[in-house]
Amino acid sequence: MAGAADSFFASVYRAVRAIPPGRVATYGQLARWLGVPRGARAVGWALRALSPDRSARVPWHRVVGAGGRIAQRAGAGPELQRRKLKAEGVRFRRGRVDLARHGVAP
DNA sequence: GCCCTGACTGCTA
């Protein structure tokens, strides 16, 4: 995907945009796509640095923590993300996303 | 070039 020419951030945004509607991916999964299986934090850092204008363009709500849990991010509450996912048809199990059903890589 | 922070992850109690 995005070569080293682009910043790590660009790679993250690109990976997030590659997530098809109605599906979700975990930070670790995205990190792995970028070639950094242990760069989950780096992915979170990239999304945190995501500008408001960019957030409207990147489906950040499709990015969840391990096990499909909603990460405790700053700003918008977990309800917003959960609400957006529900709008796409994503089902929740005890407050967690069913990765076995909506996961990008089951 | 060094130190700190952070939307994470996995294991153990």
Place this chain on the structure above:
DNA sequence: TTAGCAGCCAGGG
């Protein structure tokens, strides 16, 4: 199930 600890990666001051 929830809570706490340690480790890895990247960016900013």
